[in-house]
Amino acid sequence: MIGEKKVLFSGMQATGNLTLGNYLGALKNWVTLSDEYECFYSVVDMHSITVRQDPATLRKRARALLTLYIAAGLDPQKNCIYYQSHVSGHAELAWILNCFTYMGELNRMTQFKDKASKHADNINAGLFTYPVLMAADILLYQADVVPVGIDQMQHLELTRDIAQRFNAVYGDVFTVPQAYIGKSGAKIMSLQEPSKKMSKSDENPNGSIYLMDDPDTIRRKCKRAVTDSLGEIRYSEEQPGLHNLIDIYCACQNKTPDEVVKEFAGCGYGQFKEAVGEAVVAILEPLQKRVAELEKDKSYIDGIIKENAEKANYFAQKTLRKVQKKVGFPEKIR
Numbered sequence: 001m002i003g004e005k006k007v008l009f010s011g012m013q014a015t016g017n018l019t020l021g022n023y024l025g026a027l028k029n030w031v032t033l034s035d036e037y038e039c040f041y042s043v044v045d046m047h048s049i050t051v052r053q054d055p056a057t058l059r060k061r062a063r064a065l066l067t068l069y070i071a072a073g074l075d076p077q078k079n080c081i082y083y084q085s086h087v088s089g090h091a092e093l094a095w096i097l098n099c100f101t102y103m104g105e106l107n108r109m110t111q112f113k114d115k116a117s118k119h120a121d122n123i124n125a126g127l128f129t130y131p132v133l134m135a136a137d138i139l140l141y142q143a144d145v146v147p148v149g150i151d152q153m154q155h156l157e158l159t160r161d162i163a164q165r166f167n168a169v170y171g172d173v174f175t176v177p178q179a180y181i182g183k184s185g186a187k188i189m190s191l192q193e194p195s196k197k198m199s200k201s202d203e204n205p206n207g208s209i210y211l212m213d214d215p216d217t218i219r220r221k222c223k224r225a226v227t228d229s230l231g232e233i234r235y236s237e238e239q240p241g242l243h244n245l246i247d248i249y250c251a252c253q254n255k256t257p258d259e260v261v262k263e264f265a266g267c268g269y270g271q272f273k274e275a276v277g278e279a280v281v282a283i284l285e286p287l288q289k290r291v292a293e294l295e296k297d298k299s300y301i302d303g304i305i306k307e308n309a310e311k312a313n314y315f316a317q318k319t320l321r322k323v324q325k326k327v328g329f330p331e332k333i334r
């Protein structure tokens with residue numbers, strides 16, 4: 001708890017181009033949580049270097065992501081929006097938690113196995129202990145809830161295990177976090193292969209709508225989206241492509257699938273796809289304008305980066321001092 005509010009932590013990596021899926025599935029929902037929770041939203045740049053990065057590109061993308069958080073509607077006065085690398089407590093706590101995590105546990109992480117097979121030439125120790133850094137992110141702020149997609153559930157489970165293990169030895173040091181399962185955490189699938197999640201790293205650029213795609217590109221990608229030969233607008237698992245387009249339309253327009261099916265009863269797929277394209281443009285075009293405006297105001301963004309890093313650091317240090325004392329590190333002489 002901070003004051004009256006429960007604490008929420010989440011983060012995103014600034015690698016790859018963010019997609020409509022990242023926005024509708026995560027960012028858009030984050031905005032609705034900031035009244036109820038004390039929120040920490042991090043740009044997790046320390047996680048990014050587990051895979052080799054071009055430094056200039058990483059720096060640019062990290063700033064773009066932080067700007068996007070604000071453009072999407074996260075008020076930086078109310079939400080702590082910051083770079084993970086600006087708060088050294090993440091690394092310090094991660095080291096301690098490494099000593100409370102078993103090799104066997106990390107060996108079981110499916111994302112590690114995945115990434116190790118994709119980056120066989122660079123299976124570094126950071127990639128292996130990635131989930132421990134993530135646990136440190138969460139536990140450092142005593143987070144009660146963590147909004148994550150299903151792909152991160154295994155990491156969150158591990159975080160809970162580490163917290164409970166530590167608490168069992170040293171008393172109630174960490175809040176044991178819970179997954180936040182959003183009401184309408186839309187899971188957006190690829191437009192070309194609707195059985196796969198829409199991804200930043202899709203080889204087929206037509207499968208994903210990128211947040212910075214221009215309106216014509218968005219319309220074209222929607223028009224080309226894979227559907228089926230049944231030719232009827234229904235919300236059914238048998239029509240995964242259409243199902244996904246309905247989900248996208250619903251998330252953009254804040255409607256329910258039932259309403260959408262009624263609205264487009266008797267229409268052809270072409271007409272519906274056009275409407276989806278327009279709905280997406282109506283969401284992304286203003287978002288892009290806000291990003292462009294914010295980017296112009298360098299000193300405003302710099303101010304937020306500085307203030308929020310200080311705020312994050314304050315809470316991080318509180319936890320860290322407690323943990324350091326528990327494990328037996330000598331007190332600093334001031």
Ligand code: TRP
Nearest residue numbers: 009010011012013044134137146
């Ligand atoms: N690993 C997460 C992802 O790739 C990002 C992340 C890092 C995160 N630390 C976190 C998410 C803490 C939630 C909480 O999506």
